[in-house]
Amino acid sequence: MAKVGVGDRVQLIFPPIEPDGEVPTERMWVKVTARSGADLEGVLDNNPDKLVSVSFGDAIGFSEWHIISVMYADGEQAPLQGQSDSYFKLCLVDSCVLDGSKLIHFLYREEPDQDFTTRRAVDSGWRIRGDYRDESDDEIDQREAQIVALGRVLNRDDTWLELINEPIGARFIRDWERNTFVPEGT
Helix, strand or coil, X not given: CCCCCCCCEEEEEXXXXXXXXXXXXXXXXXXXXXXXXXXEEEEECCCCCCCCCCCCCCEEEEEHHHCCEEECCCCCEECCCCCCCHHHXXXXXXXXXXXXXXXXXXXXXXXXXXXXXXXXXXXXXXXXEECCCCCCHHHHHCCCEEEEEHHHHHHHCCCCHHHCCCXXXXXXXEECCCCEEEECCC
């Protein structure tokens, strides 16, 4: 963590003031403006979706243990030392989840696909489908999907975060009444 310095961008988790059940937290970027040991200062470099207590450009004080991701000033992005690289692994996800128009409805983990592997990331095996309750089979079949880092999906919908390390073969469906995921078939 000592490598993080002035000019770098770090991602932090911000809880909403009044949780609405839709977005429990937001992950936002902060540009580092000062550092003193493990304490850092910066300015918010995102426009919050749900928070009302902070705005773009607000001063933010934090400790290095709050950091969940780093984008160095030279453009390099790297997982933090000692942290799981799970968020950087790839997945296949419906575009409607990434654009925020649908929450995750169904997710499952299969054997990773070597064709998804890039020079910097490997496939996690996670396949993530957006809400399809009010759509026809044709509409669902017309959806576009993207191969992205799991962290990008979690930025939109992190209600399944505790499942990220589930084994291959795991299958979960959202229980809409409790806003949680249950094993498929329960």
